[in-house]
Amino acid sequence: GVISGTPTTAGSSAITVSVTDDSATIATSSFTIVVSPALAIATASTGLAAMVGSAYELTVGATDGNGTRAYSIGVGSLPAGLSIDTGTGVISGTPTTAGSSAITVSVTDDSATIATSSFTIVVSPALAIATPSTGLAAIVGSAYSLTIGVTDRNCTKAHTLPPPSS
Numbered sequence: 001g002v003i004s005g006t007p008t009t010a011g012s013s014a015i016t017v018s019v020t021d022d023s024a025t026i027a028t029s030s031f032t033i034v035v036s037p038a039l040a041i042a043t044a045s046t047g048l049a050a051m052v053g054s055a056y057e058l059t060v061g062a063t064d065g066n067g068t069r070a071y072s073i074g075v076g077s078l079p080a081g082l083s084i085d086t087g088t089g090v091i092s093g094t095p096t097t098a099g100s101s102a103i104t105v106s107v108t109d110d111s112a113t114i115a116t117s118s119f120t121i122v123v124s125p126a127l128a129i130a131t132p133s134t135g136l137a138a139i140v141g142s143a144y145s146l147t148i149g150v151t152d153r154n155c156t157k158a159h160t161l162p163p164p165s166s
Contacts, residue, residue, distance in 0.1 A: 001019075003015075003033075010035050010036060010037040012032050012034045013032065013033050013035075014030065014031075014032050015031055015032070016029070017029050017030075017031075036064060036065065036066055037063070037064035037065075039062060039063075039064055039066075039069075039107065039111075039114070039115045040062065040063050040064055040065075041061070041062045041063075041105065041106075041107050041115040042060070042061050042117065043117045043119055044058060044060060044117065044119045048120065048121050049121075049124065050079065050095045050123045050124070051095070051124050051125075051126055052095050052098050052124070052126040053094060053096075054095070054126070055092075055094050056091075056092060057092040058090070058091045058092070059088070059091075060084075060091065060105045061089060062107040062115060065109035065111070065113055065115070066109045066111040067110030068087075068109070068110055069087075069107050069108065069109050070087070070107065070108050071084055071086050071087070071089040071105060071106070071107050072086060072107075072108075073103055073104070073106075074105065074106035075102075075103065075118070076102050076103035076104060077101060077103065079095045079096075079097065079099065079121055079123045080095065080096045080097045081094050081095045082095060082121070089105070089107065091105075095123040098123050098124055099122075099123055100120050100121070100123075101121050101123070102118070103118070103120070104118040105119075129148060130148065130149035132146060132148060
């Protein structure tokens with residue numbers, strides 16, 4: 001005989017199977033069928049912002065499934081300077097280039113079940129001051145101002161400094 005179907009709930013079921021032949025001999029066997037929860041991977045919703053030159057770490061967590069898990073980047077590529085630990089799902093490193101990377105992380109369990117999660121990691125430029133190339137000379141008694149550009153993640157700001165007082 002065949003027991004078949006698609007489980008809809010995780011859990012275990014104790015089963016006893018009996019068979020009777022033409023001479024009324026009965027054989028019985030008992031066993032338990034264990035249905036594991038389906039392998040799942042959570043879509044990251046926080047920790048998706050990184051900055052060039054700063055250490056970064058994001059744990060992509062999988063739940064359930066059977067046995068050990070293996071993680072990989074299924075679609076897209078990680079930002080330069082980052083890598084994924086195939087055994088833990090931790091994406092880490094120090095980004096080297098600003099930009100956005102849309103990726104799909106895949107996880108496979110011992111039963112060859114695959115789950116995926118897609119998200120985007122945004123790497124912002126490092127905090128920097130744009131060194132002015134002009135306006136660095138002042139004259140005593142004359143009005144003076146110097147504008148310095150600051151790059152702070154995804155925005156650029158200009159700051160005007162008054163001349164030093166004497």
